[in-house]
Amino acid sequence: MILASGSAIRREMLHRAGVACDVVVPRVDEAALRAALEAEGATPRDIADALAEAKAAKVAARHPDRLVLGCDQVLDHRGRVLGKPESPEGAARQLRALSGDRHALFSAVVAFQDGRPVWRHVGQVRLTMRGLSAGYIDDYIARNWDSIRDSVGAYKLEEEGARFFTAIEGDYFTVLGLPLIPLLSWLIDRGTLPA
Numbered sequence: 001m002i003l004a005s006g007s008a009i010r011r012e013m014l015h016r017a018g019v020a021c022d023v024v025v026p027r028v029d030e031a032a033l034r035a036a037l038e039a040e041g042a043t044p045r046d047i048a049d050a051l052a053e054a055k056a057a058k059v060a061a062r063h064p065d066r067l068v069l070g071c072d073q074v075l076d077h078r079g080r081v082l083g084k085p086e087s088p089e090g091a092a093r094q095l096r097a098l099s100g101d102r103h104a105l106f107s108a109v110v111a112f113q114d115g116r117p118v119w120r121h122v123g124q125v126r127l128t129m130r131g132l133s134a135g136y137i138d139d140y141i142a143r144n145w146d147s148i149r150d151s152v153g154a155y156k157l158e159e160e161g162a163r164f165f166t167a168i169e170g171d172y173f174t175v176l177g178l179p180l181i182p183l184l185s186w187l188i189d190r191g192t193l194p195a
């Protein structure tokens with residue numbers, strides 16, 4: 001199986017679940033594709049699904065004989081789609097906007113076999129963030145920028161980001177970027193993984 005993702009935590013989640021996979025980082029212009037989808041009025045859920053499919057398709061084209069997983073995660077804040085922060089200033093703007101409010105994360109995975117999509121799932125999590133002071137946000141980013149720069153929402157739930165939330169409705173793995181439970185269930189049900 002190939003994980004078509006450059007995300008270290010996605011690889012780590014599969015590895016810890018005992019799922020062996022090769023990693024091939026997809027070369028997809030996510031910004032352009034996301035902009036086109038948003039221009040068509042695509043919902044955040046559809047954007048995550050379409051980007052995950054584009055990444056899986058790109059890698060599957062070069063490995064038609066392998067099971068290939070493409071992934072994508074987007075943040076939906078009052079209908080606005082947010083991705084990874086471009087800069088510490090961008091991260092501060094994002095966190096100030098999310099502070100004291102609710103947002104959703106959509107984590108999509110699309111599986112390709114024999115060059116076509118054979119399974120897909122979009123996990124959704126709703127998060128309620130406590131009010132964070134501007135001073136704390138700036139300090140958090142200054143201390144954690146190297147860690148959060150590749151993370152949608154500019155936080156990592158498994159690290160200090162856990163302090164941001166008063167409630168999370170959905171599963172932990174989906175926040176980290178992969179709907180792991182439905183994916184493992186599908187792999188087991190189709191006989192790819194023993195159980």
Ligand SMILES: Nc1nc2c(ncn2[C@@H]2O[C@H](COP(=O)(O)OP(=O)(O)OP(=O)(O)O)[C@@H](O)[C@H]2O)c(=O)[nH]1
Pocket residue numbers: 004005006007008009010025026030055071072073074084150151152153155156157158161175176177178
């Ligand atoms: N460790 C961690 N990563 C997070 C968290 N929330 C979001 N992310 C990561 O944010 C990234 C979302 O960006 P994507 O475009 O979906 O994925 P990517 O990292 O660019 O990797 P590709 O799949 O190659 O596009 C993923 O790597 C997620 O795993 C979190 O709470 N913890």
